[in-house]
Amino acid sequence: MSSNDTPVSPSETAGLPADSPFRPERTNRDEAQQYVLPLVVHIEKAAPPARTDALRTAARAVLVMLSDERSVGEGEWAQAMRDWQDARIRKVVRRARGAEWRKACALPGITVTGESAEVRVFPPVPLDGWPKELAKLQVSGTELDDPEPPAAPDLTGPVLWLNPELDMSAGKEMAQVGHGAQLAWWDLSEPERTAWREAGFPLSVATAAGDRWRELAVSGLPVVEDAGFTEIAPGKTVVAEGAHRVGSLPALPRP
Secondary structure (H helix, E strand, C coil): CEEECEEEECCECCCCCCCCCCCCCCCHHHHCCCEEEEEEEECECCECCCHHHHHHHHHHHHHHHHHCHHHCCCCCCHHHHHHHHHCCCEEEEEEECHHHHHHHHCCCCEEEECCCCEEEECCCEECCCCCHHHHCCECCCCCCCCCCCCCCCCCCCCEEEECCCCCCCHHHHHHHHHHHHHHHHHCCCHHHHHHHHHCCCCCEEEECCHHHHHHHHCCCCCEEEECCCCCCCCEEEEEEECHHHHHHCCCCCCC
C-alpha cells in the first residue's frame, strides 16, 4: 500500500528546520525530485504470512536497508538513499507470488524473513521510475490475518504501537510501521544503532489500547502522521516506544 506520509518528530514542528521532513506543511523538500522506497511482501494463496509477522518483517526490512553498507557513504545505493531522504519519506508495499516473486528477487535488493513472512526491500526509485517487474505488482490484496492471537509485545525492546482507532489494510500498516522503525533509527546514537543491528533488529508491533494510545500520542515519543492520501484521514498512526532500550540487547552469536 502506498504511504505518502509525513513522519512527525517527538516535538511535532516546534523548533524544526524549515526543510525538515517531519514538517506536515509544504517545505523545500517538496521541490526536490520525489522518491519512494519499494517493499514487496511474498503472499502465496495457499500459505499467506501472519499479519503481525508481516508487519514486524516490513519494519525490520526498512532498518536493514537503512543500515546496509551499500546505503551509506560511497555505497552503490547511497545516492538514491540520500535523494529519497532529502525529499518526503515515502514507502509503497506491493504483493507478489510465484513467478512475480522470483522476478522481484532477481532485482537488486534485500530479502528479510520473519517467522512466516518474507519481505524484499529495494533501493529507492523515482515516483515515476519503477522497474517494470515491480510496477506491475498489485498494491491491493494485502489483506492478512493472524491465525492465532499474537503474543504480547516484548517491552524490553522497541515497540511500534498502532493506533486502535484506524482500520488499515495490512499493506498500509506495513508502510506505517516502516516509518515508525525509521523514526526510531534516526533517534538513536551510532553505538545504539550498532547494538540494534548486531542484535538482528528485534522489535515488536502491537495495537495499543485506547487509553494507552492517547497517552503515547502525546508522550513526546516519535510518532508517524499520515498525510491522508490513501485509505485514512490525516492523523497519527504509529508511535515508536523504547528505541533506546537497544543499547542493552545482547548481540546475536556470529556463525
